[in-house]
Amino acid sequence: MERSEFPIARAGMSVGLLGGSFDPPHTGHVRVTGEALKRFGLDRIWWLVSPGNPLKRHGPAPLAQRMVAARAIMRHPRVTVTSLEEQLGTRITAQTLARLRVIYPGVGFVWLMGADNLAQFHQWQDWRRIMDTVPVGVLARPGDRISARMSPAARIYRQYRLSGAASQMLARATAPAWCFVNLPMINLSSSAIRAHTGWGQGPRPRGDGVPI
Numbered sequence: 001m002e003r004s005e006f007p008i009a010r011a012g013m014s015v016g017l018l019g020g021s022f023d024p025p026h027t028g029h030v031r032v033t034g035e036a037l038k039r040f041g042l043d044r045i046w047w048l049v050s051p052g053n054p055l056k057r058h059g060p061a062p063l064a065q066r067m068v069a070a071r072a073i074m075r076h077p078r079v080t081v082t083s084l085e086e087q088l089g090t091r092i093t094a095q096t097l098a099r100l101r102v103i104y105p106g107v108g109f110v111w112l113m114g115a116d117n118l119a120q121f122h123q124w125q126d127w128r129r130i131m132d133t134v135p136v137g138v139l140a141r142p143g144d145r146i147s148a149r150m151s152p153a154a155r156i157y158r159q160y161r162l163s164g165a166a167s168q169m170l171a172r173a174t175a176p177a178w179c180f181v182n183l184p185m186i187n188l189s190s191s192a193i194r195a196h197t198g199w200g201q202g203p204r205p206r207g208d209g210v211p212i
Contacts, residue, residue: 006087007046007080011106014171016040016137018112019048019085019093023060025070032139032183033079036112039181040137041168045112047074047081051091094126097133108135110171115140115148115180122152131157135170136178145182154180 009015016036022029025047033045049066060066063086070081090096093111100109111134113121118138121127130136131153140148148154154161162170162179170179 006084006103007044007082009044009104009107011104012108013043014041014108014110015104016042016045016110016112016171017048017097017100018045019050019096021052021060022047022049022066022070024066025073027073028141029070030074032112032114032141033074033076035181035183036137036139037076037078039139039167040110040112040170040179042110042171043078045079046084047079048085048096049081049083051083051086092125094124094129094133097130101133108171110135110137112137112139114138115145118148118153118180119151122156127153131160131176131178134175135173137167137170138178138180140180140182149180 085096088099160176164181167179
């Protein structure tokens with residue numbers, strides 16, 4: 001991907017980053033994306049379809065397959081599906097954020113994750129650097145709320161949490177800042193879809209963290 005093919009973002013814009021394997025992408029991802037646009041006052045959201053996930057024993061389906069599926073299901077004028085981590089050569093979120101902030105000076109990035117990932121966020125490499133670099137929007141799915149709120153990351157950064165009522169302020173907040181919002185019931189998961197459909201069977205590469 002040439003630099004000219006990177007998503008367009010102007011200084012002053014707020015861009016949410018939804019990273020993950022999307023293995024496979026599904027309507028739950030689409031609904032979460034729409035909620036994040038509304039709840040956090042974002043101008044754009046970029047899906048970062050990662051090369052793989054080092055926290056998982058088995059890597060995802062081939063990136064090209066996941067990109068095609070993601071672009072087929074996520075159709076919104078303010079959402080762009082990207083393989084930026086593959087193009088940038090980054091494999092952990094902290095590295096990706098550092099590179100994007102250099103490439104897009106003046107753009108306000110917000111890292112988006114599911115509550116399930118907040119529960120294990122302290123296991124991510126350089127997770128504190130992520131919290132200290134960009135605001136973080138946490139979207140709670142059914143069953144993930146209590147463990148997320150009791151997680152080490154939530155406890156350590158509790159004084160920097162914005163209330164749900166103040167979620168529209170997150171995109172303009174100075175890091176560290178994070179906000180936890182509850183979503184309508186979305187009981188879908190990529191793992192369940194894989195189990196029932198056989199999606200992406202075969203050898204898989206390694207990869208990065210999966211927020212949603």
